[in-house]
Amino acid sequence: MTPTRLALFLSLTRSVLSMVMHERISSVPPAFKLLGTPAPSQQIDLLVALVQSNMTGLEWVVEAVSTPSSPSYGQYLSADQVAQYVKPPAASVSTVLAWLGPNVASVTPYSPAGDILQVSLSIAQAEALFDTKFSTYTHMPSNGPPMIRAMNYSVPDVVQPHIQFVHPIVAFATRPRILAPFPQHVDDPRFNRRQLAPCEDIVRPVCLQEFYGLPNKTISSSADNKIGVQGYNDPSLGEYANLNDLSLFLGQFRPDIPATTSFQLVSLNGAKNLQDNSGGLEGQIDIQYTVGVAGGVPVTYLLDEGGDDAATSYMNTINWLLSQEHPPRVFTTSYGNEETDLTRSAATAVCNGYMQLAAMGISMIFASGDGGAADNQFGCTSFVPMFPPTCPYVTSVGGTFFQPPTAFQSSAGGFSNYFPVPRFQVADTQNYIKTAVHGAYSGMYNKSGRGFPDVAAEWEVYVVNAGGVTSIGGTSCASPIFASFIALVNDRLIAAGRPALGFLNPLLYSIGRAGLDDVVVGQSSGCSKSGTTGCVILGSPPDALTYKTNHRWNATTGWDPITGLGTPNFKGMLNALGLRD
Numbered sequence: 338m339t340p341t342r343l344a345l346f347l348s349l350t351r352s353v354l355s356m357v358m359h360e361r362i363s364s365v366p367p368a369f370k371l372l373g374t375p376a377p378s379q380q381i382d383l384l385v386a387l388v389q390s391n392m393t394g395l396e397w398v399v400e401a402v403s404t405p406s407s408p409s410y411g412q413y414l415s416a417d418q419v420a421q422y423v424k425p426p427a428a429s430v431s432t433v434l435a436w437l438g439p440n441v442a443s444v445t446p447y448s449p450a451g452d453i454l455q456v457s458l459s460i461a462q463a464e465a466l467f468d469t470k471f472s473t474y475t476h477m478p479s480n481g482p483p484m485i486r487a488m489n490y491s492v493p494d495v496v497q498p499h500i501q502f503v504h505p506i507v508a509f510a511t512r513p514r515i516l517a518p519f520p521q522h523v524d525d526p527r528f529n530r531r532q533l534a535p536c537e538d539i540v541r542p543v544c545l546q547e548f549y550g551l552p553n554k555t556i557s558s559s560a561d562n563k564i565g566v567q568g569y570n571d572p573s574l575g576e577y578a579n580l581n582d583l584s585l586f587l588g589q590f591r592p593d594i595p596a597t598t599s600f601q602l603v604s605l606n607g608a609k610n611l612q613d614n615s616g617g618l619e620g621q622i623d624i625q626y627t628v629g630v631a632g633g634v635p636v637t638y639l640l641d642e643g644g645d646d647a648a649t650s651y652m653n654t655i656n657w658l659l660s661q662e663h664p665p666r667v668f669t670t671s672y673g674n675e676e677t678d679l680t681r682s683a684a685t686a687v688c689n690g691y692m693q694l695a696a697m698g699i700s701m702i703f704a705s706g707d708g709g710a711a712d713n714q715f716g717c718t719s720f721v722p723m724f725p726p727t728c729p730y731v732t733s734v735g736g737t738f739f740q741p742p743t744a745f746q747s748s749a750g751g752f753s754n755y756f757p758v759p760r761f762q763v764a765d766t767q768n769y770i771k772t773a774v775h776g777a778y779s780g781m782y783n784k785s786g787r788g789f790p791d792v793a794a795e796w797e798v799y800v801v802n803a804g805g806v807t808s809i810g811g812t813s814c815a816s817p818i819f820a821s822f823i824a825l826v827n828d829r830l831i832a833a834g835r836p837a838l839g840f841l842n843p844l845l846y847s848i849g850r851a852g853l854d855d856v857v858v859g860q861s862s863g864c865s866k867s868g869t870t871g872c873v874i875l876g877s878p879p880d881a882l883t884y885k886t887n888h889r890w891n892a893t894t895g896w897d898p899i900t901g902l903g904t905p906n907f908k909g910m911l912n913a914l915g916l917r918d
C-alpha cells in the first residue's frame with residue numbers, strides 16, 4: 338500500500354484496524370506502588386521512536402573514525418551527517434503521522450533527526466490509540482513523583498513495522514540516581530595541616546597531577562575543547578553546583594588558577610541551579626573535579642529538571658549534544674541505573690544515541706557505580722550490571738585507591754545482559770573469564786556480554802561543600818577525573834593540529850593501553866547467596882565497612898571488572914599518540 342492510500346485507510350478504518358501487542362511486562366516491579374487511575378482528560382507526553390534508516394552503516398562509520406589503525410581515524414561526522422543515517426524512511430514518517438494525526442493533540446520532533454517524535458495527548462486518547470488502560474504508580478523507596486504507566490500497549494499491524502517503541506508506557510524506572518557517594522571525613526582536622534599533609538591523607542587536584550602526570554595548564558587555548566558535566570536537579574536529590582564553593586575550592590586547592598574561574602550553565606526543562614547550599618555533594622564533586630583538574634578547559638554544566646523516567650533523562654542529554662554546533666568534546670556523568678531499570682528497547686535506543694555521539698567524536702564518560710558486583714543487593718543470585726556503563730559506546734570509570742594502587746571494593750563492574758561484547762573488548766573479557774574466574778559464578782553473569790568498567794581513577798577526594806571541606810568517595814569522583822585527563826590529552830592533540838579523541842574505547846583497548854596503568858590488586862564487594870555476610874554500609878568510614886566476602890570479582894593483570902584497563906598515565910598516553918610530553 339502506498340503511504341497516501343495507507344493514510345486514507347488508517348483514517349477511515351480505525352474501528353476495524355487489526356491491533357498487535359507491541360510490548361508488555363508481566364508484572365509491575367515490586368518497588369512501585371499502585372496509586373490509582375488517572376483522569377481521562379489528563380494530558381500526557383509520549384515519545385514514539387520510529388525505525389531508523391541506516392544504523393548498520395553508522396556502526397561501521399563509528400568503528401572507522403574511532404579505531405587508531407583506520408585511515409579515517411578522527412574524521413568525525415557533523416550532526417547533520419549523522420542525521421542522514423538516523424532519520425526514518427519517508428514512508429515510515431507518513432504512515433506514523435497518518436496514524437497519530439487525528440488522534441493526538443500535537444506531534445513535534447523530539448530528536449534532531451526526527452526519528453523520535455513527541456506526542457501530546459489525553460489519557461482517553463492514549464488508551465484508545467494503544468488499546469490499553471493506564472494507572473498511576475509511585476516508586477516507594479524514593480517517594481518519587483506519580484508516574485502514569487500501563488503493563489502493555491498495542492499498535493495497528495500496518496504501523497508496527499515503522500516504529501521501534503512508544504515510551505514511557507511499560508518502563509518502570511527511577512530517574513538516573515546518584516551513585517551513592519560515601520561521605521568520609523567531614524571538616525577533617527587534618528585539613529588544617531594541608532600544607533604538609535601528603536596525598537595519602539588528603540587527595541586534591543595537586544595529588545591527581547602527581548599520580549597521573551597531569552599538566553597544570555592547557556597549551557592550545559582552544560575554546561572548542563570543552564568538558565560537559567551532567568547534573569540532575571531532581572527535587573528529591575537536590576544536586577546543584579555551588580559557585581561560592583567552587584571559588585573557595587579553587588582558592589584552597591588550585592591557587593595557580595583564578596578563583597573566579599567558573600563554568601557555563603545550561604538548563605534543560607526549566608532546571609534552576611539553586612545557590613542556597615541545600616544541595617548535596619554530587620554537584621560539588623562533578624564541577625570541582627572538572628574545573629579544578631582540567632585547569633583551563635572550559636566546563637559546561639548541563640542541569641536537567643527532567644521528568645520521572647531514566648531513559649528520557651539520558652535521551653534529553655543526547656538530544657542536546659546532537660543539536661550543538663560545538664558540543665563539549667568530553668562529557669562526564671556520575672549518575673546511573675541498574676540495567677534492568679530500563680526496558681531492553683529503551684536501553685537500546687539510548688545506546689544508539691551514544692553511538693550517534695561517537696560518530697560525532699564525543700567522548701561519553703560514566704561512573705561505573707558504587708555497589709560492587711551486585712549493586713549492594715543482599716542475597717542476590719546473580720550480579721547486577723549498571724546502565725549506561727554497559728552500553729559499548731560509552732567509557733565507564735571504576736574506582737581505585739592510589740597508593741598502593743588497589744581496586745576500590747565498591748567499584749561496580751561486570752557483564753551486560755543487554756549488549757553483546759564488542760569486538761574491541763572480546764579478547765580481554767574472554768581472557769579474564771578464562772584466567773581469573775576459573776569457572777566460578779556460573780549462571781551469575783553473562784559470559785557473552787559487554788564488560789565494564791573500561792578504566793578507573795581515584796575514588797576519594799576532598800571537596801568544598803557549604804563552605805566547609807569534606808572528603809567524599811565513590812566512582813562519582815573517578816568519572817570527572819578521567820574526563821579531565823582526556824580533555825588535557827585533547828588539548829595537546831589540538832595544539833599539534835590533530836583531531837581530539839572521540840569515542841575512546843577502540844583506542845584504549847589497543848595502543849591506548851600504554852596510557853593507562855594496570856591495577857592488579859584488590860577485590861570488589863559482591864553478591865552473597867546467603868545474604869548473611871554483610872554488605873557495604875553507605876555513609877560509614879571505610880574502616881567500618883563490611884564487605885560481602887564471597888561472590889565477588891578480583892582485580893588482575895589486564896582488564897578486570899573492577900578497574901578495567903587501569904588508571905590515567907598522561908605521559909604514556911601522549912607517547913601512545915605519538916606526541917611529545
Ligand SMILES: *[C@@H]1O[C@H](CO)[C@@H](O)[C@H](O)[C@H]1NC(C)=O
Binds near residue numbers: 393395397398
Ligand atoms: C549505509 O551506510 C553505509 C556507510 O556509510 C553505506 O556504505 C551504505 O550504502 C548505506 N546504506 C544505505 C541503504 O543507505
Ligand SMILES: *[C@@H]1O[C@H](CO)[C@@H](O)[C@H](O)[C@H]1NC(C)=O
Binds near residue numbers: 469488
Ligand atoms: C495488558 O495491560 C492491561 C492494563 O495494564 C492488563 O489489564 C492486561 O491484563 C494486560 N494484558 C496482557 C496480555 O498482558
Ligand SMILES: *[C@@H]1O[C@H](CO)[C@@H](O)[C@H](O)[C@H]1NC(C)=O
Binds near residue numbers: 552553554593
Ligand atoms: C606547573 O607545572 C610545572 C611543571 O610540572 C611546574 O614547574 C610549575 O611550578 C607548576 N606551576 C604551578 C603554579 O603549580
Ligand SMILES: *[C@@H]1O[C@H](CO)[C@@H](O)[C@H](O)[C@H]1NC(C)=O
Binds near residue numbers: 753755785786787
Ligand atoms: C547474554 O548476553 C547476550 C548478548 O548480549 C544476550 O543476547 C542474552 O540475552 C543474555 N542472556 C541473558 C540471560 O540475559
Ligand SMILES: *[C@@H]1O[C@H](CO)[C@@H](O)[C@H](O)[C@H]1NC(C)=O
Binds near residue numbers: 773774775889891
Ligand atoms: C580471588 O582471589 C582469592 C585470593 O586472593 C582467591 O581465593 C579466589 O578464589 C579468587 N576468586 C576467583 C573467582 O578466582
